[in-house]
Amino acid sequence: MKLINIKYLSDRKNEIIKITLLILCYFGLCVFLNFATDTYVVFDAGFKGAGKDMLLRNGRPIIGLFYYLFDILKISNENVYRVSAVLSLIFLELAIFIYSNQLIKYIENENIRILISFVSVANLYIIEYFMFIEKFGFMLAILLNVIAACKMNEFFRERKKLSYIQAIVCSILSALTYQGVMALYIILCMPLVFVYAKFIKTYITNLLLLIVPYFVSAAMTVLLFLFTGSKRTSLNEGYLANIKHTVSAFLHFLYDTFGLMPKFFVGVVFLLLLAIVLLLAMKCDDKVLRLLHLMIMVIIAVIFPLATLLQGSGWNAMRVVYPLASMIGMLLLELAINYNNEINRISSIKIIINALLIIFFAFQYISFNKIYIDKNKNDMADMVRAQFIGNEIREYESTTGNKIEKIAFYYDSSPSYPCYSGLYYNRDMVVSLFYTHWSDVLGINYYLQEEYRKAEPSEKYNRYFSEFDWDSISSEQLVFEKNTLHICNY
Numbered sequence: 001m002k003l004i005n006i007k008y009l010s011d012r013k014n015e016i017i018k019i020t021l022l023i024l025c026y027f028g029l030c031v032f033l034n035f036a037t038d039t040y041v042v043f044d045a046g047f048k049g050a051g052k053d054m055l056l057r058n059g060r061p062i063i064g065l066f067y068y069l070f071d072i073l074k075i076s077n078e079n080v081y082r083v084s085a086v087l088s089l090i091f092l093e094l095a096i097f098i099y100s101n102q103l104i105k106y107i108e109n110e111n112i113r114i115l116i117s118f119v120s121v122a123n124l125y126i127i128e129y130f131m132f133i134e135k136f137g138f139m140l141a142i143l144l145n146v147i148a149a150c151k152m153n154e155f156f157r158e159r160k161k162l163s164y165i166q167a168i169v170c171s172i173l174s175a176l177t178y179q180g181v182m183a184l185y186i187i188l189c190m191p192l193v194f195v196y197a198k199f200i201k202t203y204i205t206n207l208l209l210l211i212v213p214y215f216v217s218a219a220m221t222v223l224l225f226l227f228t229g230s231k232r233t234s235l236n237e238g239y240l241a242n243i244k245h246t247v248s249a250f251l252h253f254l255y256d257t258f259g260l261m262p263k264f265f266v267g268v269v270f271l272l273l274l275a276i277v278l279l280l281a282m283k284c285d286d287k288v289l290r291l292l293h294l295m296i297m298v299i300i301a302v303i304f305p306l307a308t309l310l311q312g313s314g315w316n317a318m319r320v321v322y323p324l325a326s327m328i329g330m331l332l333l334e335l336a337i338n339y340n341n342e343i344n345r346i347s348s349i350k351i352i353i354n355a356l357l358i359i360f361f362a363f364q365y366i367s368f369n370k371i372y373i374d375k376n377k378n379d380m381a382d383m384v385r386a387q388f389i390g391n392e393i394r395e396y397e398s399t400t401g402n403k404i405e406k407i408a409f410y411y412d413s414s415p416s417y418p419c420y421s422g423l424y425y426n427r428d429m430v431v432s433l434f435y436t437h438w439s440d441v442l443g444i445n446y447y448l449q450e451e452y453r454k455a456e457p458s459e460k461y462n463r464y465f466s467e468f469d470w471d472s473i474s475s476e477q478l479v480f481e482k483n484t485l486h487i488c489n490y
Contacts, residue, residue, distance in 0.1 A: 012097075012101070015100065015110055016093075018110075018111070018114055019118075020093060022122075023089055023093050026368050027089060027130060030085045031085045032372075033081055034372070034378075035081075035433070035443075036132045036133070036431070037439035038133075038439070040433060040438075040443045041438055042133055043446055044442045044445070047067040047075075047080065048068060048071040051063075051064040051067030051071065059176075059179065059224045059225050059228065060177060060178055061176055061224070062140070063177060070083075084133055084135055085136075087139070087140075088136045088139040089139075091139035091142070091143045092121070092139045092143075095139070095142050095143040095145075095146040098146055098150060099150065099188065100113045103116070103333075103336075103337075106195070107337060115357060116329055116332045116336060119332065119361075120326050120332075120333065121146060123328070123329060124260050124318075124325045124364060125258075125321065125324065125325040126142075126322060126325075127260070127318070127368050127371060128428065129319055129322070131375065131429050131430075138178050140178075141177035141180075142181050144171070145184040145185040146184075148170035148171040148213060149167075149185040149188035151163045151166040152185065152189050152192075152210060152213070153192050155167060155209070157196060168212070168216055168217075170185075171185060171217045172216065172220050174217070176221070182214060183305045183307070183323040186300060186323075187305070187323055187327065188326070190210075190297045190301065192337070193206045193293070194289075194293045194338055197289075198286070200288075200289055207296065211300075238312070239312075242310055242311070242312045243310065246306045246310045249321060252316060253266060254270060258426040259426040261367065270331070272352065272356065276349055276352070276353070277331060277339065280343070280349075297330065297334070301323075301324070301327045304323065305323035306321055309321070317427055317428060318429075332353070371429060371430065374424040374430050375424075377423060378423055378430050378432060381420050381432070382432055382433050382434065382447075385473055386443065386447035388473055389485075392478050402480070402482055404452065404483060405453060405483045406452060406454065406455035406485070407440075407444065407452050407453075407455060407486075407487060408455040408456065408457045408484060408487070409434070409440050409489060410461055410462055410466075410489065411488065411489050412470055412488050412490050413467065414469045415489055416490065417489075418432060418435040418436070419431055419435070435489060440454070441454040452485075458486075461479065464479075465486075465488040468488065469490075473490070477489075477490060
């Protein structure tokens with residue numbers, strides 16, 4: 001990888017501008033405040049406490065160190081969010097720029113390099129990372145994965161031991177930042193494994209060398225979990241259930257994609273790209289090696305990102321299986337570097353691929369920005385709701401002289417869990433603070449600047465509120481009883 005100096009950056013300024021514009025178009029809205037339900041827990045614990053939790057429970061010491069730094073510098077909660085957002089954009093841009101520049105040796109067209117790098121690194125599932133305050137940590141882990149992939153490619157090309165060691169180190173650092181992206185570097189490297197292997201023996205050797213850093217990183221994270229006593233490595237012994245869950249996650253990616261794309265769109269794109277690679281491979285003299293490579297590449301691109309599901313310690317969430325969505329970029333890269341001459345000879349294939357890219361990017365742009373907009377709508381509704389509750393509390397306290405200290409939460413007969421109707425919902429991205437048990441009272445405390453405690457719900461009010469079915473905020477949803485407020489979520 002070339003040393004990035006001022007002259008080098010100047011020579012690549014057009015590429016930098018293009019990547020910057022892409023980043024801002026797809027992720028620029030992340031700089032505006034919007035909170036995941038976990039964020040209220042972080043704010044309540046403080047960044048020192050959150051840093052300790054990152055180390056002892058989550059096995060993410062590098063994010064923990066950043067949190068400790070935020071605590072030492074006494075940066076406000078909101079400014080930490082802004083710093084995190086800016087850092088995440090910088091890290092993501094660096095990742096795409098570095099990977100794109102690594103591909104210069106194989107792809108002459110700058111625009112194609114950038115687009116393939118973008119769809120490989122900033123894939124569909126990356127959007128969930130931008131919903132959390134530690135987004136900077138997720139993007140740093142991705143950046144380290146990209147550097148590991150580039151160093152691995154250098155090793156394949158030049159066989160320098162130092163490059164291999166650097167790949168292992170970057171892979172370990174990435175895993176100690178966030179484990180969910182560990183498989184990314186393997187997927188980014190898979191098309192390049194074939195470039196430097198003209199025989200099956202060499203190919204298998206390169207493949208084994210490629211996965212060693214992954215297993216070293218995985219071993220390091222397991223050791224860290226064992227050392228800290230975290231239970232996040234606990235296994236589910238229902239192996240058949242785990243296999244079923246893994247297959248389901250892959251099929252879900254193809255036909256639903258967490259509602260990010262029209263149903264079956266990703267599956268159609270995947271099958272079309274796979275069919276094109278298969279068709280072109282069959283026309284080559286070394287088709288046996290190419291078909292073996294294609295089969296192994298697809299299997300690895302499915303198994304490694306879903307390894308925690310297969311193991312039984314993970315679940316099908318975008319942030320957990322993020323590398324799986326890089327499979328589309330992997331197939332595009334495979335076509336661009338291993339079948340470039342064949343594609344140039346068949347204009348219809350080039351037209352199909354270009355059309356797929358344009359449609360794919362358009363849908364991704366629309367989907368990402370809808371999520372940002374809906375997230376802001378959700379948070380605004382939460383803030384207004386919390387302020388309404390605050391006004392009701394102040395009126396009750398001024399009228400009765402009682403001081404509210406505790407809040408208990410209930411549900412009506414048909415709650416709009418977990419977000420407001422009409423907004424995007426699929427898993428954890430757009431969720432109201434009122435509908436998760438860890439954020440309800442903490443979110444109210446954040447907006448009202450109070451320190452209310454959570455009370456256990458009573459059976460009396462469970463029965464009472466279950467007879468109602470509201471579709472908007474109402475004073476009738478609040479029942480005051482001495483120092484306790486009973487709130488019904490609608």
